[in-house]
Amino acid sequence: MKLTFSPASPFARKVRIAAIELGLIDKIEFVPTTVVPGQANEDYSKITPMKKLPVLILDNGDVILDSYVIVEYLDELAGGGKLIPLSGPERWKVKSDHSLLQGMLDSMLLCRYEKMLRPQGLQWQVWSDDHWKRAWSGMARFNDKPDVLARPLDIVQIALTCVLGYADFRFADCGWRNAYPNLDAFHERMLGRPSVKVSLPPKA
Amino acid sequence: MKLTFSPASPFARKVRIAAIELGLIDKIEFVPTTVVPGQANEDYSKITPMKKLPVLILDNGDVILDSYVIVEYLDELAGGGKLIPLSGPERWKVKSDHSLLQGMLDSMLLCRYEKMLRPQGLQWQVWSDDHWKRAWSGMARFNDKPDVLARPLDIVQIALTCVLGYADFRFADCGWRNAYPNLDAFHERMLGRPSVKVSLPPKA
Numbered sequence: 001m002k003l004t005f006s007p008a009s010p011f012a013r014k015v016r017i018a019a020i021e022l023g024l025i026d027k028i029e030f031v032p033t034t035v036v037p038g039q040a041n042e043d044y045s046k047i048t049p050m051k052k053l054p055v056l057i058l059d060n061g062d063v064i065l066d067s068y069v070i071v072e073y074l075d076e077l078a079g080g081g082k083l084i085p086l087s088g089p090e091r092w093k094v095k096s097d098h099s100l101l102q103g104m105l106d107s108m109l110l111c112r113y114e115k116m117l118r119p120q121g122l123q124w125q126v127w128s129d130d131h132w133k134r135a136w137s138g139m140a141r142f143n144d145k146p147d148v149l150a151r152p153l154d155i156v157q158i159a160l161t162c163v164l165g166y167a168d169f170r171f172a173d174c175g176w177r178n179a180y181p182n183l184d185a186f187h188e189r190m191l192g193r194p195s196v197k198v199s200l201p202p203k204a
Numbered sequence: 205m206k207l208t209f210s211p212a213s214p215f216a217r218k219v220r221i222a223a224i225e226l227g228l229i230d231k232i233e234f235v236p237t238t239v240v241p242g243q244a245n246e247d248y249s250k251i252t253p254m255k256k257l258p259v260l261i262l263d264n265g266d267v268i269l270d271s272y273v274i275v276e277y278l279d280e281l282a283g284g285g286k287l288i289p290l291s292g293p294e295r296w297k298v299k300s301d302h303s304l305l306q307g308m309l310d311s312m313l314l315c316r317y318e319k320m321l322r323p324q325g326l327q328w329q330v331w332s333d334d335h336w337k338r339a340w341s342g343m344a345r346f347n348d349k350p351d352v353l354a355r356p357l358d359i360v361q362i363a364l365t366c367v368l369g370y371a372d373f374r375f376a377d378c379g380w381r382n383a384y385p386n387l388d389a390f391h392e393r394m395l396g397r398p399s400v401k402v403s404l405p406p407k408a
Binding site for chain 2: 037038039045048049050051052062063064065066069072073089092093095096099100102103104106107113118119122123124126127129130131133134137138140141
């Protein structure tokens with residue numbers, strides 16, 4: 001299998017951590033890929049018209065997206081139920097928490113694009129404020145869920161780690177550690193995992 | 205169960221069509237909800253920090269998001285495997301096709317916000333062109349998949365119907381029917397379903 005990848009992508013990081021934790025990392029070839037909104041990448045658009053990272057390309061050519069579906073696929077390959085519960089109310093709580101985290105990352109990327117990619121003079125503060133507020137209040141939600149932060153590793157904890165790592169990477173002054181001490185302690189614990197440490201984003 | 209809803213939301217429409225087709229529509233109370241990027245909705249943000257439509261609120265208070273996870277939940281309630289295959293390669297193809305359609309809708313909404321919500325003078329054509337191209341080339345992908353268009357109803361066909369309905373609603377002059385005749389024929393067939401017809405977006 002091949003995974004399109006950039007060390008700066010929090011979505012690709014999520015898949016990388018999951019693959020390591022599931023014992024599947026050696027089966028995946030990482031294909032460095034660059035995507036920037038507003039810049040063409042015709043070759044990659046043929047693989048996925050969404051032009052987003054990551055996708056998983058199976059040996060038969062099938063393309064799996066998005067990052068969550070890839071983790072589901074890898075989880076099944078590893079036997080099932082490792083990072084996502086297979087049934088019961090917990091399954092829907094984990095999936096919904098993950099949807100929230102996915103939305104938080106989407107909003108953080110929209111903030112990043114608004115401030116760093118869009119030409120100066122065309123920026124709309126109302127837009128970035130709204131999206132930052134979504135991410136920030138989402139963090140508050142997880143700061144108040146000690147059970148989620150303390151339980152055995154799952155996709156929610158992995159995605160939350162990627163949210164916090166992306167905050168450090170692109171919004172280094174946002175102050176999430178002071179605002180959310182439970183998330184700070186959680187993140188420190190997660191850094192004890194080789195999968196989390198090896199996949200830290202590069203220096204901004 | 206309660207579903208936060210707007211007749212203009214293609215994501216809410218997807219859940220509505222699925223609920224009708226699964227025979228679950230009478231178990232769901234629709235809660236009219238208005239969300240606009242850049243405008244606060246404090247009550248709704250307490251339910252979901254993402255402030256997006258729809259979410260499903262269970263009788264025990266649990267909140268399920270996003271629209272895809274809600275359809276998965278309803279599919280399981282209805283016995284499982286009705287709109288999303290339960291196993292095998294088809295499961296991952298359907299999930300990946302749905303991820304693509306979800307991304308197409310996300311991009312179409314970003315185009316809409318760029319052109320209609322963002323103040324004039326702050327609009328960046330490069331951004332809307334890039335996102336429109338993703339949606340447009342995604343349509344080409346499905347236009348070239350006659351097997352997907354002709355098979356029994358599933359979540360991919362429902363989501364594709366919502367993409368095309370949203371194109372009619374917000375991008376009436378885009379010309380998708382001329383460009384993609386297979387999608388035109390597919391959409392006409394889908395309109396034969398009461399679930400699709402009753403959920404058409406309002407006049408723009």
